[in-house]
Amino acid sequence: MTLSVRAQAEERMDAEDLPADVLAAVLADLAQVNTVTMAARPTLGFLKRAVGDRRSFRLLDVGFGDGDMLRRIARWAQRRGVAADLVGIDLNPNAAPAARAHTPPAFDIDYRTGDYAALADEPWDVVVSSLVAHHMSHAQLVDFVRFMDANARVGWFVNDLHRHGFAHWGFPILATVAGWHEIVRADGTLSIARSYRPAEWPPILAEAGVTGAVVQRVFPFRLCVAKIR
Template structure:
């Protein structure tokens, strides 16, 4: 069947199912961590934090509060913790995820440095105030209306800035991931959900539309493509 990449797919991802056993969920998160390392998934987020540090946005008299929305197995927060330790930036980290299994999996996988506070809950029902809010490879799970709502929510509650990192909807990324996942022998959920995630993902024009609907200007929220097949949206320091 010929796939239409001109619009977002509405296909469901297996990881979003509510009846997944913990062991299956944990093993899937472990392989997703491997995918993220191989595809340089967290590099744009770390670069954003480095930019904020460089302009003095973290020159506070207390630890910088960083919230990761959709923290999953905690691999982004592990990267942030390592970056902060190397740069001498005191941080207070929080991971928020809808899945009841995420906090357990993330805590079991945590190594080194003060462990984040893991919170289970819906981002739209939970307080999100923090200095910096980040979310990585999460927004493609949401509807268009939810994405607009999330942008407005982050902009209202982030004291310094926020950063969205997600996939670029592109046929080369879709078919390339299918081949790579099969070659690497990743978890069946990952082999299924990876291409679906890309089909559910975005173009730059999608993000321009969401930005406008959230009441943000191009000056306030910058959209940029990042290698490989990423589109990021960042709020400049307030």
């Protein structure tokens, strides 16, 4: 498969008829992928810069999946004594029950089902997402960037994959060795092919009318976009 243009095929995890127990298993393995590939590091680094000396913040995680990023953020805030009002929204109605099952009640994370666009009337300090941008069409991604820029008072962060040949070649090997679900292996490889390259982001930001955002590659294979006001 050539990686010179983004792949357009649909991922199996997005199928509407995927049984709830299969999605839960896929999301749990995806949370392991996130741990092994140090996916939380760039988001937490962004939060540290964005939150600064504030003693509280309200954050929305779009497409929370298993909820692992929100749990990492909850621990991060607890350690710093910062009050974090954490909300996640995911289109898939089977994501919230899976995330709740993996979340200790003490974390008090508000997992919701639906499209992020329904949350424009609420006050957000920070909007983040991880592995979500590549699930969107071009038009959907431009709308999403506009939403974040219009609604995140302090800043926003897109944490996604980098369309890179080495990652595309290596991920299925890692997934096989780790014994991750076959949907994670197939979708993960496709996700890399569906994701972006650094030079592709500035035109998206320009089309969305956004200035002041920074595109950054993060080791090993993440491509992140950050804006802090």
